[in-house]
Amino acid sequence: MSGRFTVFYRLTGNEPEALAKARDICIEQTVEFPPAYIQDERIRDHIIGKLISLQTDGAGTWLAEISYAEECAGEELTQFLNVLFGNSSIKPGIRIERITLSKRLAEVFRGPRFGVAGIRGLLAVHERPLLCSAIKPMGMSAVALAELAAQFAAGGIDIIKDDHGLANQRFCPFRERVARVAEAVSEAARRNGGRTLYAPNITADGDETLARAHFAKRAGAGALVISPALCGFGAMWQIAMDDSIALPVLWHPAFAGAFTVHADSGISHGVLYGQLARIGGADAAIFPNFGGRFSFSRDDCAAIIDACSQDMLGLRPIFPAPGGGMTLDSIPQIARFYGRDVILLMGGGLFAAGPDLVENCRTFRRLALAQ
Amino acid sequence: MSGRFTVFYRLTGNEPEALAKARDICIEQTVEFPPAYIQDERIRDHIIGKLISLQTDGAGTWLAEISYAEECAGEELTQFLNVLFGNSSIKPGIRIERITLSKRLAEVFRGPRFGVAGIRGLLAVHERPLLCSAIKPMGMSAVALAELAAQFAAGGIDIIKDDHGLANQRFCPFRERVARVAEAVSEAARRNGGRTLYAPNITADGDETLARAHFAKRAGAGALVISPALCGFGAMWQIAMDDSIALPVLWHPAFAGAFTVHADSGISHGVLYGQLARIGGADAAIFPNFGGRFSFSRDDCAAIIDACSQDMLGLRPIFPAPGGGMTLDSIPQIARFYGRDVILLMGGGLFAAGPDLVENCRTFRRLALAQ
Numbered sequence: 160m161s162g163r164f165t166v167f168y169r170l171t172g173n174e175p176e177a178l179a180k181a182r183d184i185c186i187e188q189t190v191e192f193p194p195a196y197i198q199d200e201r202i203r204d205h206i207i208g209k210l211i212s213l214q215t216d217g218a219g220t221w222l223a224e225i226s227y228a229e230e231c232a233g234e235e236l237t238q239f240l241n242v243l244f245g246n247s248s249i250k251p252g253i254r255i256e257r258i259t260l261s262k263r264l265a266e267v268f269r270g271p272r273f274g275v276a277g278i279r280g281l282l283a284v285h286e287r288p289l290l291c292s293a294i295k296p297m298g299m300s301a302v303a304l305a306e307l308a309a310q311f312a313a314g315g316i317d318i319i320k321d322d323h324g325l326a327n328q329r330f331c332p333f334r335e336r337v338a339r340v341a342e343a344v345s346e347a348a349r350r351n352g353g354r355t356l357y358a359p360n361i362t363a364d365g366d367e368t369l370a371r372a373h374f375a376k377r378a379g380a381g382a383l384v385i386s387p388a389l390c391g392f393g394a395m396w397q398i399a400m401d402d403s404i405a406l407p408v409l410w411h412p413a414f415a416g417a418f419t420v421h422a423d424s425g426i427s428h429g430v431l432y433g434q435l436a437r438i439g440g441a442d443a444a445i446f447p448n449f450g451g452r453f454s455f456s457r458d459d460c461a462a463i464i465d466a467c468s469q470d471m472l473g474l475r476p477i478f479p480a481p482g483g484g485m486t487l488d489s490i491p492q493i494a495r496f497y498g499r500d501v502i503l504l505m506g507g508g509l510f511a512a513g514p515d516l517v518e519n520c521r522t523f524r525r526l527a528l529a530q
Numbered sequence: 531m532s533g534r535f536t537v538f539y540r541l542t543g544n545e546p547e548a549l550a551k552a553r554d555i556c557i558e559q560t561v562e563f564p565p566a567y568i569q570d571e572r573i574r575d576h577i578i579g580k581l582i583s584l585q586t587d588g589a590g591t592w593l594a595e596i597s598y599a600e601e602c603a604g605e606e607l608t609q610f611l612n613v614l615f616g617n618s619s620i621k622p623g624i625r626i627e628r629i630t631l632s633k634r635l636a637e638v639f640r641g642p643r644f645g646v647a648g649i650r651g652l653l654a655v656h657e658r659p660l661l662c663s664a665i666k667p668m669g670m671s672a673v674a675l676a677e678l679a680a681q682f683a684a685g686g687i688d689i690i691k692d693d694h695g696l697a698n699q700r701f702c703p704f705r706e707r708v709a710r711v712a713e714a715v716s717e718a719a720r721r722n723g724g725r726t727l728y729a730p731n732i733t734a735d736g737d738e739t740l741a742r743a744h745f746a747k748r749a750g751a752g753a754l755v756i757s758p759a760l761c762g763f764g765a766m767w768q769i770a771m772d773d774s775i776a777l778p779v780l781w782h783p784a785f786a787g788a789f790t791v792h793a794d795s796g797i798s799h800g801v802l803y804g805q806l807a808r809i810g811g812a813d814a815a816i817f818p819n820f821g822g823r824f825s826f827s828r829d830d831c832a833a834i835i836d837a838c839s840q841d842m843l844g845l846r847p848i849f850p851a852p853g854g855g856m857t858l859d860s861i862p863q864i865a866r867f868y869g870r871d872v873i874l875l876m877g878g879g880l881f882a883a884g885p886d887l888v889e890n891c892r893t894f895r896r897l898a899l900a901q
Contacts, residue, residue, distance in 0.1 A: 190666065191667065196882065199670070201669065202670070235698060240785060241757065242695070245760075246694075246783075248759075248784075248788055296573060297561050298560075298576070299570065299573070323616060324560065326604050326609035362608055363609075364606050364762070364767060364768050365739070366737035369736055389612055390608055391739075392760075393739075394736040394737075394762065412620060413616035416795075417795065420620065420622050420795045420796070421791070424788065425791070454620075454621060506563065510563075
């Protein structure tokens with residue numbers, strides 16, 4: 160008999176309502192069938208989810224711990240997510256709060272290839288927060304974006320990513336951009352003796368995502384940006400596991416907002432940006448920092464930090480990568496909050512700091528070094 | 531200069547707040563960059579989203595009409611969704627209410643290959659609602675599921691789908707299941723002189739989804755079940771467009787619930803299950819019927835019916851496929867609500883109606899014929 164993994168769901172309602180919801184989840188996420196008409200004892204006793212406990216949190220909601228047979232998930236990330244939340248995502252007042260993998264599933268999914276230590280090793284930077292910026296805005300040509308990337312590299316940015324809105328548009332085709340920017344970054348890094356990773360956005364339709372990952376690898380990319388809410392967590396996982404690609408993966412939250420936008424439904428910040436990121440093979444999780452133009456709170460961000468490094472049966476810790484509305488002024492405060500193991504992602508803020516972009520990048524780097 | 535497509539967002543807040551949100555969306559969904567630092571006039575005038583109008587709905591929310599240059603979406607469904615809602619999905623109080631495609635994008639995406647008329651043609655059923663059931667529960671062997679499918683076919687079910695929880699588990703490997711069930715369904719249909727489509731679930735990790743679609747085609751499947759919130763709308767679209775597959779696509783809402791679970795954020799029922807389904811090439815949209823164990827209202831379902839057939843620059847109308855908690859007793863009422871162009875999806879209800887499953891299917895069919 161196979162092992163079981165556990166999911167903690169936060170449920171709204173009074174105790175009988177929460178209990179009914181919890182029992183319903185056990186059915187809905189597995190057999191989706193009236194148990195009275197199931198003849199097979201093994202299905203009734205093993206495949207149907209098991210309610211382990213239901214406890215009040217004292218704040219008017221309930222925490223239900225439900226275990227599932229790992230064979231329900233097969234050995235596929237997509238089906239694992241389907242068991243976690245497939246149909247129950249459609250019902251109100253149910254939020255995933257925590258996951259406990261089984262030993263076997265941790266071996267199957269394996270998690271990040273690089274994680275914090277691996278990315279630090281690639282960059283040979285071990286003591287300070289890492290610096291990241293994005294080439295943008297959408298509408299610029301590949302040539303202009305390559306020039307911009309060269310300036311970031313000259314200023315000492317560690318990871319230069321595509322804006323998540325750069326796909327394969329006429330004004331900047333994917334292959335041309337990736338080839339030009341990878342070359343420009345590698346040249347600039349050679350010139351200043353540093354190491355810089357260029358992370359193109361490979362998010363695309365169906366198997367084209369994988370094809371772009373392979374192209375990016377050949378063109379000399381140093382990492383990859385993927386938006387799994389758009390192309391599937393399974394696509395991200397497949398690319399992260401591919402030994403012929405073997406590049407760090409930065410997961411971007413585009414289209415994922417509905418999961419966290421309400422406190423009483425969806426998926427908690429820690430599970431989505433930390434646990435699922437790691438299970439899905441991401442080496443860093445990009446998310447909106449508190450205090451910026453998005454609505455994540457300090458507590459939400461603290462939960463992400465925690466979930467990026469908490470023990471998960473050997474899955475590597477990953478970098479939280481807060482971004483969104485970051486400015487040079489805010490760096491000391493942000494670095495204190497996140498600690499050393501963070502990727503600081505600054506976009507527009509680097510331009511707003513003054514006319515000399517390379518100099519602004521150097522200031523960004525000095526501020527990070529001081530932390 | 532290329533054409534523009536339009537998105538209507540419902541926004542919470544008072545008028546100045548809604549206006550600020552609307553202007554922010556124009557930036558966030560395109561350049562994601564402070565306009566003051568954009569030198570290129572073409573980007574400022576063309577790439578940044580344009581607020582066309584902002585109107586109160588009289589119910590305390592606002593409807594903002596925003597247009598985007600179609601070249602922002604490239605010619606990719608994934609990037610189209612990213613422009614619609616990538617980062618703005620993370621902000622509270624923003625809901626997509628309607629999409630107006632541009633002529634060019636309608637030609638690029640093409641929409642459903644079959645739609646209502648195409649599926650009716652395959653089944654040679656033109657006058658009545660179509661009948662659908664699912665083989666389940668999870669945990670059954672491929673042999674047992676094939677026997678079950680044969681009974682559904684003998685009873686006159688038009689479309690026999692995999693439960694969305696059947697993936698590639700040890701107890702029922704994908705290839706064995708699809709081969710056995712396709713054969714059983716084709717044999718049973720031959721015996722009773724009817725036509726039946728078997729729709730296996732091909733939702734999987736990355737490019738494996740496409741590989742399963744090809745396998746299913748070779749094995750004799752008559753349609754496909756895909757959960758695009760799990761594997762990406764782009765994967766569904768790619769498969770729908772593939773001339774070497776050319777099978778009707780049923781989109782399943784697993785993992786998509788967070789989009790509709792709150793009225794003030796996410797994506798409206800009509801857009802998600804109707805407009806995006808059609809743009810993504812689905813021929814039928816499976817969704818939870820009102821009055822069942824989910825929380826969709828009659829109005830939500832009416833909006834889906836409408837969006838499945840409303841004019842969309844030539845994209846074919848598709849079938850709404852309500853399911854979830856349907857019983858034989860409820861068929862007359864449900865058929866009156868949905869009209870003739872509907873796929874009625876009954877699972878557990880067919881088992882609960884009596885010990886003879888084939889007879890229950892025949893009753894289901896008689897009830898549908900009477901509508």
